[in-house]
Amino acid sequence: MAGKEMTGEKKTGKKVLLIVAGGIAAYKALELIRLLRRAGCGVSCVLTDNGGRFVTPLSLQALSESKVYADLFSLTDESEMGHIELSRAADLLVVAPATANILAKMAAGVADDLATTVLLATDKPVLVAPAMNVRMWLHPATVANMATLAERGVHVVQPNEGPMACNEFGPGRLAEPPEILAAIEAVLAGPTIGAAPTSGASAPLAGRHALVTSGPTYEPIDPVRYIANRSSGRQGHAIAAALAQLGARVTLVSGPVSVADPDGVSVVHIESAREMLDACTSALPADIAVFAAAVADWRVTTAAVGKIKKRPGAEPPTLSLVANPDILASIAAAGPERPRLVVGFAAETDDLMANAQSKLARKNADWIVANDVSPSSGIMGGAENAVHLVSASGIETWPRLAKDDVARRLARRIAETFG
Structure with a gap:
């Protein structure tokens, strides 16, 4: 040429x-x-x-x-x-x-x-x-x-x-x-993320079970409205695929997303935080747990059976909220079925490092993947991510990468932990 x-x-x-x-x-x-x-x-x-x-x-x-x-x-x-x-x-x-x-x-x-x-x-x-x-x-x-x-x-x-x-x-x-x-x-x-798991020396996670959460949760207000966090599911799905490519048996618990299910991964589709916790608990025991889902922190105390109508001159309805279960903390709690490596995500708009380190301690996690999701970052819903890997031993700052590349890098770090 x-x-x-x-x-x-x-x-x-x-x-x-x-x-x-x-x-x-x-x-x-x-x-x-x-x-x-x-x-x-x-x-x-x-x-x-x-x-x-x-x-x-x-x-x-x-x-x-x-x-x-x-x-x-x-x-x-x-x-x-x-x-x-x-x-x-x-x-x-x-x-x-x-x-x-x-x-x-x-x-x-x-x-x-x-x-x-x-x-x-x-x-x-x-x-x-x-x-x-x-x-x-x-x-x-x-x-x-x-x-x-x-x-x-x-x-x-x-x-x-x-x-x-x-x-x-x-x-x-x-x-x-x-x-x-x-x-x-x-x-x-050659073989790509989403392809069949590799074998031999190229499959360092063979024989390991990985649990991954992805996407948002929908907490119903009534049959047509819900409370949710913004999440495309792209990062969580990419992590599930990357772990499978390294030989792990992967269970992906996914909220409602528009991205396709990764190949070679067992997917459990849920909507609410309580459903996600039940699915995660049912998936145990696991060697690895990565909680990338953007779980809604609250739900309404009682969801309406019928659509709440907007009536002329009427005051907006008052929503009574109750906290959702803390999935990361629940799975990371000490117990015989606690995964050997528990990884949480911290999506923050302010005080990123301080909030991530606090979350690491509060949740009893081993690692926190922290990222800035303020509107100016373009991270939420975008194709790239810029993360910091926070652990008890310190902070690793990674360059801004495509979300698939972040997933591959995280999967390799996980594989290194398992020798």
């Missing part, structure tokens, strides 16, 4: 077939191509009809220095490289952005254009980076489609949370190109 884009690149010999679907986020595919080329990957592109409304074939070709494919019935393309060969010539197929439409077609096995035909005909790994409106991402149909694709082994770069072009806010923004690149490199390098 030659040209300015390749200056100073390392050459991996890996080939990526990038499928660009329709969506405003398609412009990020251009930067992704640039990053892939700098990483030494060869890139070919398939552009859907809708994708061509946002980026041009010329832009993709200029950056990839490779032919752009679009038409399933082009006789020239079929004579040069048929769709079967195109689907298998690359080491990895990447769909970015992956719209709700193309994800639905993938789940149903539809092949009505070049992109979906290539995806159905491939025998190579596939990675998708979803991007869509928050309501579309959270719709039961999309949730079901993502679960189907995950069961089939499709790799996913979860969307970010934030403001969207449609003036809504929530999960559904395409992951940033460096995040997608990191996921691509992980797949090309």
